[in-house]
Amino acid sequence: MGLRVYNSLTGRKEDFVPRNGNKVAMYVCGPTVYDLSHIGHARSAVAFDVVYRYLKYREYKVTYTRNYTDIDDKIIKRAAEEGMPPAELAERYVKAFDEDMEALGVLAPDHRPKATETIGKIIEVTQTLIGRGYAYVVDGDVYYSVRKARGYGRLSGKNIDELESGARIEVDERKSDPLDFALWKASKPGEPWWESPWGKGRPGWHIECSAMCMEWLGETIDIHGGGKDLIFPHHENEIAQSESATGKAPYVKYWLHNGFVNIEKEKMSKSLGNIMNIRDALRDHTSEALRLFLLSSHYRSPIDYSEDSLKDAEAALERFYKTLQRIEDECHEAMTVEYCIRCNPDRFTSIIEAMDDDFNTAQVIGIVFREVNSANRILDENRAQGKAEFLDLSFIISLFKEAGSFLGIFNKRPADYFKEREKKGLSVIARDETGIKEEIELLVRQREEARKGKNFRLADEIRAKLLEKGIILEDTAKGTVWSVKRN
């Protein structure tokens, strides 16, 4: 059994067979950079990051391209509002997006082209479309003739005639059909522009992805990803453009679409005012908790973002890293001994089978936590019997490493995780207070003194006082450890 993926084009899971041996060309629609990215962008980026990592893990030679849409109406509008050049605004949010991606542990794709760096190819494809009779020019605009496309509506399951009758599209008299869409837009005064055979103008939205795909990956590709909302019209239009420009079909062999992040069961939208930015979410929670939350459901299902979900994810992560820490402390050999992971096929292959089944990360996470439980059990037993049985533990460590390599979680040093956790936690209980750490540590030392003197009443008072502040104490063999309560 190999990898199977759900293909939006056919509506079912299919065996994944790349077009050329083990080479995979993959393209994912990136953000339009006119504002900070929200957790919906995070979900798409993380979902396809896992796809990318897993394909490489399965030894495919993957070339992954994700674009930045750095020129469009929203960017121009926002730039005008802020009184800055559109290019500068776009650059600012490209940088912000990259920072967010790094925080989330999203690997950089092999190519990250910008629309504005691909104008030459966009013009070339547009010209080809005109030459082949699929597009027409009106007053410096160029439109694509949807009715000329073969198989239009196949991806989204739409029928052209029904689309037209129910169209809510503003009627532009210059288009010969309301369904036609712009490949090239003549620039209005004050807007950015590029020289073209049809005059000064800028690209339409859909064409840039077709052009960047061709430029960086080729005329046809294996995987194309994006959010579910891009299926229509964006991806439908991309297919029409690319296939009619190159004469090669299918443009994309496997279409993969991720589900939405909802807030209170409703889609995030500017009009509802319920957008959750990545950085706002990361103010109080570790980035790994956000990533774990995103990977705890299947990538195609809708997920509901809430503070509680993030807290649950954080609690789960703490459980994981506490266990890892225990192994490090109590059975260090397990960390260093090389264990042949495939020597324990039944426990290991279940994670491969889960991933092979359309990237079932939720199931893999379940398996990882089952192993967390085994590890703790072994450690308890070792403690009771005073011996270090590390072979099984080294298998578990290897399993964590393998799963972590394609999930992009579970692969920090425990100390680093707890450090980040502490930082986020402290910022919640004392937003601007400095010296809080010293204060806590002083109290902890005082309590240890009290305990040594068997003054348990004072010790308990100090513990209660700290708990009120949101600090939890744990008395371990190595001394008292404090941490910030989740909330």
Place this chain on the structure above:
RNA sequence: GGCGGCGUACCCAAGUGGCUAAGGGAGCAGUCUGCAAAACUGCCAUUCAGCGGUUCGAAUCCGCUCGCCGCCUCCA
């Protein structure tokens, strides 16, 4: 109106024809601990929105009903 999806315990969430319905969070009890915490052990869905059908066998397939959501317009 057209197209698509979903409904699994207190919450989140895997499982899509056949072993005891994963896992996380919360809760309850026990072990450990000065007491806690953590960890471990046990408990927590004879049942998968409801009804009917197919089948030796269904949470999983089919039909209907109810409820929720998305796309059809810029959107991850």
